[in-house]
Amino acid sequence: MAFLPTTAAEMKEAGLDQVDFVYVSGDAYVDHPSFGCAIITRTLETFGYTCAILSQPDWNNDEEFLQFGTPRLGFLVSAGNIDSMVNHYSVNKRRRDKDNYTDEGVMGKRPDRATIVYSQVLKRLFPDVPVLIGGIEASLRRLAHYDYWDDKVRRSILMDSQADLLMFGMGENTIIEVADALASGMDVKDICYIRGTAWKTKSLDTIFDDYIVLPSYNEVKTNKKSYAKSFMTQYENQDAINARMLVEPYDGWYVVVNQSPLPLTQEQMDFTYALPYERTFHPKYKYVPAIEEVQFSITSNRGCFGNCTFCAITSHQGRVISTRSTESVVEEAKQITRMKNFKGYIHDVGGPSANFSRPACDKQVEHGACPKKQCLWPKPCKNMKVDHSHYVEMLDAVRALPNVKKVFIRSGIRYDYLMYDKNDDFFDRLVQYHISGQLKVAPEHVSAEVLDKMGKPRKELYFQFVDKFNAKNKEFGMNQYLVPYLMSSHPGSTLKDAIELACYLKKIHHTPKQVQDFYPTPGTLATCMYYTGLDPRNMKPVYVAKTFEEKLEQRALMQYSYPKNYDIVKKALIKAGREDLIGTGPKCLIKPYPPKGDYKKPYGNQKRRPHR
Structure with missing residues (x-):
């Protein structure tokens, strides 16, 4: 399977006079399932939609945005795998020297606030074509948010970008529903019912679902107490099952956030990771450094019920774990072993938290995650089921493959969850087989006060883990x-x-x-x-x-x-x-x-x- 077209010439070579979607990305084009661009475009392709990839266009050159002509259904815009401001600036707000998501690590190939810049260019050049934004940058800025780099509260990115629709969270199901709606002839302004989307409107008269009206943008940008209360309401309404629709008022407008996407079933996860990825960067590049950490790695799960307060995974992937079947993980491992530069080492089998391989409890599957209670903090919930058996099964199966010398775990291990497991099978295997010298x-x-603010367990549990x-x-x-x-x-x-x-x-x-x-x-x-x-x-x-x-x-x-x-x-x-x-x-x-x-x-x- 070939890469998707990245230029007008490649589009013609593929026999396409027009594509359904042009995907505009702040990253270099890497066709690997660790990259959102690859997952979304391969999913669309599998469902019969054609795509072209416009990666890292010069935002000062209109011709680059015009090269594919007018797409039949719309433009998809993402800043890339990382928020463009995090990508560009250190915590000290100093410009970074290297961009790992760009050919040869060159810095400056995307603008600050890339989602906004790309979208505004597209709305100027194609005012009648739907512009749909997504990815981590858009997902976490779907409502009014504190912006560290401006040191102020900014509006929803949906307002600043002028986009027609925002897709948040993990978007495989969302993008197909949106594509099908557009393909049916529906106006993008009427696509207001799909999970995992946010949209803007001048009237709430057409909303019949139960919703919560948040404090207005004008209020939260000037009143920190209102901002904190609004944030907590959002924080407690992120679950796909028990959350309510959220409405944030602006001058003359409302931003409406629908319920989150449902977690993928195991069958859907297997489908996503079985798509025909090239598993590397486009041959027009010399080397994209970001491939190094993921080329020989396998994503086995999504979501996290750890809820560390400094982490945004919950807001993007949700608290309910989605996991793949052992057969699916093994099949991907076999593909990796056939790669010409494979040396026998699977660098990682994991996810946001590697050893979360099942929902925290059985009730989450039907009723969702508890809005006002955490699974692991301040104490482990009595309903939590600690079970590493599926993860152990996956690791054992991959480790048994011919040509596999070692299977490492480099994504995060939740040591507290591991300590709560009364069965030492995973701990034993971890120590014997899955560490490359350092874990x-x-x-x-170690401070109790700080750990409480982080949503992390007290130091005594960590010390017990060290001893064990x-x-x-x-x-x-x-x-x-x-x-x-x-x-x-x-x-x-x-x-x-x-x-x-x-x-x-x-x-x-x-x-x-x-x-x-x-x-x-x-x-x-x-x-x-x-x-x-x-x-x-x-x-x-x-x-x-x-x-x-x-x-x-x-x-x-x-x-x-x-x-x-x-x-x-x-x-x-x-x-x-x-x-x-x-x-x-x-x-x-x-x-x-x-x-x-x-x-x-x-x-x-x-x-x-x-x-x-």
Whole structure:
């Protein structure tokens, strides 16, 4: 199966005078199931619709947008696999040097706020052609949202982009329903009934479903308490089964958000990942770096019931897990083993949380996820069923394939869910077969106050996991290490909490090579805390480190042993009244005098230990 056409010449070679859809993407064209563009266009193709791919067009050159002519049904617009602002800027709002989703990693091939820019160009050039926006950027900006880069509340992207319809969440079923409606001759303005869509209207007279009217955009952009309450209403109305329609008023307009798409059944998941992908980037490119992490990886599930407050997966994929059959995963693994550059290693079998291979409880399938209760936090729900058997079955089947030397798990393991499993089958296999020397897990912090704001379990459970991991390594004669993901400056983290984390790092003799600083992105509960200074779950005040100095101190404390951070760490410790940590004692973070030597290397005892 060939790549879909990416130029007018390729369209002609395919025997097409006109396509049904032109898909405009901020990414280079990679025909792999880890890329939304590939999934949506291959799904459309399988249902009989033709597509052309306009990847990374020059938004200042109208001819690039005109090259395919007028599509029969409409334009599909996505900023790409990552929000364009996250793609372009670090948490310090500095321009990044590399874009992994572009040929040879070149930066600058897409505009800031790519969805808005592309859509506005298309509406100017093709005013009568439907423009439909989707992807992660549009999905998480479907209603008024705090924008970290502008430091203000922006309107729904549906308003700013001038698009006709917004599709949110995982869109295979949604796009076919929309395509069928357009193909039947329906005006895009009348497509207001499909799950996973948001639309705008000047009147609510035609809405007969039960809906919630949110505070207006004018109110939430000026009143942080109203913003927090509105966000929480949205947060509690994301489930496909029990959520209600949401309406957000604007001056003379309403943005209406329908119920979320239903989670894919196992049969639908298998169908999606069996589509005829080329599994690589278009041959017109030299090398697209993003393929490196996914080319030999397999997506086995979608969704996450972990509900970390700093993560937007719940808003995009939902809390109810969709999973593939073992046969489907094995078939994809066989395809990978036949690739000419396959070396015998499956890099990953997983998803947002690799070991979530079934819904959290049986009731979720029929009744949806509980709107006001979480599955894992603050304590595991008594109705949660902890079961790794399907995941173990998949891993064993892939590992048994000829030419497969090793099957790694690189997507996140929920260590808390693993610890709640009374059956050690998966834990045993994980330690014996699926770690490439280091296992990355995400305790994120050790402070109880910060962990509560993150929606993460308390540190004691993580310490139990560390002990069990080390015991399992000893039992099976393995020498493997844990690498903890930790975050600085999360809402709720004070200087005191940052010092507690630094002391923990000192205790385990670990210096993170890279510091994960909290990044306020659209759609997350933690971003709402960051902007409003309120926890929307209880409307109580939350401390937020916002100044450059505060954030710098918290980052530096995580790398307290780096000579370049000495002055910052010392100043922070004095400010916090923790001069007891400045000295030569075993618990001290830094010495009373600056270190000498290479400022790029840590100093002191940095011998890695596989235990806490």
